Amino acid sequence: MVSSYEEANRNLEEELIKIKVSSEIATAEKDKVLEKLQRVKRGKMEIVSNQSSLQNQTITKTNYSTVQTTTVQQKQSQNLIAKNQSQKTEAMAITKKLVSLDGQAGISPSVTSITNTSSYNVKDMSSNASHFASMSKESSLKQSETTTRPFSPKLQGHRGSISIRKLIKTKFLDRETLQKLETGLVTLEEVQSSLVQFIGKPTAIAGIYLESSKKKISFLEAAEKGLLAKTYAIEYMEAQAATGCVIDPLTGQTLSVQAALENGVVGLDLKDKLMDAEKAVTGYVHGSKTLSVFQAMEERIVDRLKGKKIIEAQIATGGLVHPVIGVRVPLNMAVDQGLLNKATLQSLYDPVSNPKGFHKPDSGQKAYYCELLKTCLYDTDGGVYLLPFGEKNLSSFSFSSCHRVSVINSASGMEMSTYQAFKGNHIDKLTYLFLSQQDSEWQEKSTVDVNESPLHVITDLKSGRQLCIETALDLKFLEITELVSYRSGLISVYELADLILSRMVVVPDANSPLAGLWDVTQKRRVTILQGHQQGLIDRLTALRLLEAQACTGGICDPASGEKATVTEALRRGLLDETFARQLQQCEQAYYGIIHPQTAKTLSVAQAIQENLFPKDVGLRCLEFQLLTGGLINPETHDRISLDEAVQSFLVDKAIASFLKDEKSYPKSLTCPKTKRKISFMDALEKGVYDGHTGLRLLETTKVLSVGAKSSFQYLWTYRHI
CATH class of the missing domain: 3.90.1290.10 (Plakin repeat)
Structure with a gap:
C-alpha cells in the first residue's frame, strides 16, 4: 500500500518535471520564434524603404535612357518579390511552429493573433511590390517627359502666372529662393505673400465716390452723367491700363484690356487708346527686344511727355513695371537694369519738364497721379481706390484733426479713418501701411532733454507732428508691452504713432498765442x-x-x-x-x-x-x-x-x-x-x-515758382536709389 503510494508520488514528480522542462523548452523556442518575427518585420521595412527609394530613382533619374531604366527597375522588382516570397514562406513556417509551441506551453492566443497579423502584412507587402513593378513600368514611359520638365514653380500675379525662373533670370529673385522651394524650406504661398506689393493688384484709381449718395461709379459712367469731361475719364482709364489692368470699380475685378472689352467694362471706341496704354505693362516690341516705357521713349517710339506721365503713374501705384516679367520692381533695380535713368526720375515732378497730366474730377485742376492717390478713399467693398466727388471734402487732410476719412464701405455707407479700419479688421496690414504712408511718414530719432536725459521722438516728416515715447509712457498713452512689440518689430512705427494719437485727448488752449x-x-x-x-x-x-x-x-x-x-x-x-x-x-x-x-x-x-x-x-x-x-x-x-x-x-x-x-x-x-x-x-x-x-x-501759403520741385520727388529719388 505504502509502496504503491510512494511509487505514484514519484511518477507524479517525474511528470511535473517533464512538464516544467517542456514549458522551458517551449518558452525558449518561442523566444527564438519572436526574434525571427522581428527579423521578418525589419525585412518588411527594408522592402518599403526600397520601394520608396526605387520610386524616387524612377522619378528623378534623368541620365539613363528609358529602356535601361525599365530593365533595371524590372530586375529590382523581381529581386524584391523573390525576397518577399522567401520571407513570407519563412514567416508562415515560424507561425505554425509558434502555434504548436503555444499549444504545448498553454500560452494565450494573443501571440498567434499578432503573428497572423504579421503574416498578413507580409502578404500585403508582396502585393504592393507587384503593384510597384507595374507602376515602375508606367512611370518609365513618362521618364522622357519628366526629364525635359525641370522644377519650375509659378506665382500668381494680377495678370496671370509668373515663372519664378523668369524672376531669377531678371534678377528680381535670387537662386537661393528656388533652392529653398525645392527643399521645402519655404512654401510657394510664403514667397507669394512676401512679393504681394510687387505682383499684387496695383493701387490705381478705379472710379469715383459720390459723397452725396455714398455710391461709386466708373469714370466712364461719371462722364456720361456729366460729372466730368470725357477726356478726363479717358485719362484715368489709360492710367489703369498703363499700370497693370482695367479695374471694375463695382466688383474690384481686374481685367486685361481685351477682357475688359469682351466683358463690356469699356467700349470698343476706347480699344485703340487702351491697347496702346497697356503696352506700358506688356512692353513695346522693337525688333527682337521688348522695351520698357523709358526705353521706348529713348527709341522715340513713345512721346517723352506721355512716357513720363505713365512712369509717374506706375511709380505712384507701386513701382515701375518690368515688361519682361510683368511685375513692379523697386526703383533702384529699374535704374540698374536700364528700365529708367536717374535724370528722368529726378524730373518726374518738375512742372516744366513734366507738367501735371491728370485733372481732378470736381475742379478740373491739374495734378500728378500721386497727388490724386493721396486724396483717394479705399473702398473695402471690392478693395478699390476711389476719388471722392462732392462738397464734403471727406478725404481732405487738415490740421484740425489727427486723422482723415480714408476708408469707406460703399455697400453700407460706413466711413472711417485708416487706423479705425485696421483695428476693426476692415483692411489688412499691407493696405493699412500703404494708406498710412499717403498721409504720414513717421521716423524715430533720439535726442536729450534739458537735463541731458535721453529721449526718443517719432516725427511725421509730412505734417510736422512729433510724439515723445517717454512722455507717452508717463501719460499712459502707451504701454510697456506695446513699446516692446515695437522694438521687436511686431508693430510698425505707424501703428505706434496711431496707438498714441488714438488715446490722446486734445483740448483747445484758449490762452494760446x-x-x-x-x-x-x-x-x-x-x-x-x-x-x-x-x-x-x-x-x-x-x-x-x-x-x-x-x-x-x-x-x-x-x-x-x-x-x-x-x-x-x-x-x-x-x-x-x-x-x-x-x-x-x-x-x-x-x-x-x-x-x-x-x-x-x-x-x-x-x-x-x-x-x-x-x-x-x-x-x-x-x-x-x-x-x-x-x-x-x-x-x-x-x-x-x-x-x-x-x-x-x-x-x-x-x-x-x-x-x-x-x-x-x-x-x-x-x-x-x-x-x-x-x-x-x-x-x-x-x-x-x-x-x-x-x-x-x-x-x-506760398506759390511755388516755375520749375520748383515737390518734396515727393526727393522722397522717391533718394529713398529708393
Whole structure:
C-alpha cells in the first residue's frame, strides 16, 4: 500500500518535471520564434524603404535612357518579390511552429493573433511590390517627359502666372529662393505673400465716390452723367491700363484690356487708346527686344511727355513695371537694369519738364497721379481706390484733426479713418501701411532733454507732428508691452504713432498765442523761424509772433505743443541767435523784472513806471498777454483781467486805458495769405486750433515758382536709389 503510494508520488514528480522542462523548452523556442518575427518585420521595412527609394530613382533619374531604366527597375522588382516570397514562406513556417509551441506551453492566443497579423502584412507587402513593378513600368514611359520638365514653380500675379525662373533670370529673385522651394524650406504661398506689393493688384484709381449718395461709379459712367469731361475719364482709364489692368470699380475685378472689352467694362471706341496704354505693362516690341516705357521713349517710339506721365503713374501705384516679367520692381533695380535713368526720375515732378497730366474730377485742376492717390478713399467693398466727388471734402487732410476719412464701405455707407479700419479688421496690414504712408511718414530719432536725459521722438516728416515715447509712457498713452512689440518689430512705427494719437485727448488752449504756421500747400506745421526761412512770412511778422510767445509762457514748438525758454529754444533750433537776443526782454515780461536795488519782482507796467523796461516793448507784451487770455502775474504766472491788474496795482490806469482801446493796436504784422497789414488781434482771429496740440496756428501759403520741385520727388529719388 505504502509502496504503491510512494511509487505514484514519484511518477507524479517525474511528470511535473517533464512538464516544467517542456514549458522551458517551449518558452525558449518561442523566444527564438519572436526574434525571427522581428527579423521578418525589419525585412518588411527594408522592402518599403526600397520601394520608396526605387520610386524616387524612377522619378528623378534623368541620365539613363528609358529602356535601361525599365530593365533595371524590372530586375529590382523581381529581386524584391523573390525576397518577399522567401520571407513570407519563412514567416508562415515560424507561425505554425509558434502555434504548436503555444499549444504545448498553454500560452494565450494573443501571440498567434499578432503573428497572423504579421503574416498578413507580409502578404500585403508582396502585393504592393507587384503593384510597384507595374507602376515602375508606367512611370518609365513618362521618364522622357519628366526629364525635359525641370522644377519650375509659378506665382500668381494680377495678370496671370509668373515663372519664378523668369524672376531669377531678371534678377528680381535670387537662386537661393528656388533652392529653398525645392527643399521645402519655404512654401510657394510664403514667397507669394512676401512679393504681394510687387505682383499684387496695383493701387490705381478705379472710379469715383459720390459723397452725396455714398455710391461709386466708373469714370466712364461719371462722364456720361456729366460729372466730368470725357477726356478726363479717358485719362484715368489709360492710367489703369498703363499700370497693370482695367479695374471694375463695382466688383474690384481686374481685367486685361481685351477682357475688359469682351466683358463690356469699356467700349470698343476706347480699344485703340487702351491697347496702346497697356503696352506700358506688356512692353513695346522693337525688333527682337521688348522695351520698357523709358526705353521706348529713348527709341522715340513713345512721346517723352506721355512716357513720363505713365512712369509717374506706375511709380505712384507701386513701382515701375518690368515688361519682361510683368511685375513692379523697386526703383533702384529699374535704374540698374536700364528700365529708367536717374535724370528722368529726378524730373518726374518738375512742372516744366513734366507738367501735371491728370485733372481732378470736381475742379478740373491739374495734378500728378500721386497727388490724386493721396486724396483717394479705399473702398473695402471690392478693395478699390476711389476719388471722392462732392462738397464734403471727406478725404481732405487738415490740421484740425489727427486723422482723415480714408476708408469707406460703399455697400453700407460706413466711413472711417485708416487706423479705425485696421483695428476693426476692415483692411489688412499691407493696405493699412500703404494708406498710412499717403498721409504720414513717421521716423524715430533720439535726442536729450534739458537735463541731458535721453529721449526718443517719432516725427511725421509730412505734417510736422512729433510724439515723445517717454512722455507717452508717463501719460499712459502707451504701454510697456506695446513699446516692446515695437522694438521687436511686431508693430510698425505707424501703428505706434496711431496707438498714441488714438488715446490722446486734445483740448483747445484758449490762452494760446499763434504757436506756428500751417503751410496750406505742403499740409504741414512749421515753426515761426522755419516760416521766415522758407519765405512764408517776413522777419518783422515773425519777430512779433515770437514776442507774443515769449511773453506768454515760452517759445512754442508746433510739432509737439511744448514750450521752451529762449535759451532752450535756441538749442532746439526754434530760434536763431538774432531772434534769441531780441526776445530776452519779452521773456522778462513773463517771469518779471527784478528791481536792481530792492530785488523785488516787478510787473511789466511797474517796470515801465520805474524806467526799467522799454515802454514800446512793454506795451506790446501787455497787449499780447491781454489778447491771449489776460495779463500775467509774474509771481504766480496766473492770468488776471485788466480790472484785477489795476486793483492789484500791477497796471496803472493810464496803461489800462490804452489797452482797452482796441483801435490803438498797431497793425505791424503782414497777413501771410493776403499780404495785407493786420494787427495781432486780427491774426489771432485768423488762427485755427491745431487738433494735434490744441494750440493756434496761422494758415499760410506760398506759390511755388516755375520749375520748383515737390518734396515727393526727393522722397522717391533718394529713398529708393
